[in-house]
Amino acid sequence: MIYHYLKIAFRNLIKYKTQSIVSIVGLAIGFTCFALSALWIRYEMTYDTFHEGAERIYLAGNKFELQGDGFSYFSPNLLADYIKTNCPEVEKVCHIRYDSSRKPMKYKDTEYKMLQMEIDSSFISMFNISVLDGKSRLILDKNEIAITEEIAKQIFGKENPIGKQLLFPQSNNSEKTIVAIVKSWKGHSLLPFDILLSYEPDDLDWNRSECQTFLRVYPDSDIKVLEQRLTNYEIEQDSHKWLRSTPIALLSTLRSTHPRKDVNVKLNHVRLFACMGALVIICGLCNYLTMLVTRIRMRKRELALRKVNGASNANLLSLLLSELALILVLSAGIGAMLMELILPVFKYLSQINENTSFFYSEVLIYILSLVVITVGIAAVLIHYINKQTLLEN
Secondary structure (H helix, E strand, O other): OHHHHHHHHHHHHHHOHHHHHHHHHHHHHHHHHHHHHHHHHHHHOOOOOOOOOHHHEEEEOEEOOOOOOOEEOOEOOOHHHHHHHHOOOEEEEEEEEEOOOOEEEEEOOEEEEEOEEEEOHHHHHHOOOOEEEEOOOOOOOOOEEEEEHHHHHHHHOOOOOOOOEEEEHHHOOEEEEEEEEEOOOOOOOOOOOOEEEEOOOOOOOOOOOOEEEEEEEOOOOOHHHHHHHOOOEEEEEOOEEEEEOOOEEEHHHHHHHOOOOOOOOOHHHHHHHHHHHHHHHHHHHHHHHHHHHHHHHHOHHHHHHHHHOOOOHHHHHHHHHHHHHHHHHHHHHHHHHHHHHHHHHHHHHHOOOOOHHHHHHHHHHHHHHHHHHHHHHHHHHHHHHHHHHHHHO
């Protein structure tokens, strides 16, 4: 029976070649645009959501009108102590020194470029850094470092890296000893790292922003009160007093609300592109369903004869939906081919560093969801139109 329905559906597609091609290509483009955009949006919205208490972790930044939206990620070293003393809503505060560029380091005359992060002891407890081997209580001294298990395998293979030394050219060719192997983040983050170093403040000056300050508030804290405490507060240094304001931003939404310079495309633009993809799908479906309703009216004699010869309403509905299902399957197939063509560019723009199977599995879920929703809506419409047509005949 299914084979019979599909054969009739295929014949109808061949009979109306132009309309079928327009519908298939339009839906394929819409499916691809919407599925990739939805994947991109979901990925962007899940940065740093895996941390314990992620909904309570904030970056205390700085106002800098010359940078993007006026929010700077960098703050003075003295800010953490001020927040600890004057903000009772805050549970923990830490500072780090970090940028997203890979910096060189050497081991036995072989140079590697790694993501390096300078951290203090509070960072370890706030972000629950897990030690897999080596120094169990991870408090790094000036000449000590910790590396992730991936980097340990890349540089040392099966050899135990604990006690080995790495050379850091940017730190006056200083050698630092590996004292621990730590677990990498279990999700995608704004703060990916390969090597952890000890944070050593350069200058305790309110006028110099050289670090990033993170804070975690107590559960059920009033964030508006905290924001008020950090707005126009008075500081004093070298007998000078002035007012200062410190904006804060939730870490898990930081990439979308205050994107860094290295973000290729803003999230609002991705959302707009997803809406455009959805509109293309809606237009393609409306166009096809309009033609399908017209064809049902043209085929009313055939459908009435099938009804007289024992076909049930469910049989007729299945027959008419088989053509739509074939259109959707062909559109999804062409959409998959389009995705294969544009995937390298998409990965560069979205900065999603995942393997190819991740993209296909995610996109397949979105496309199947769209197909189910489309078939459900179309089934109601086709059932109503078919019923009216049979009654008229």
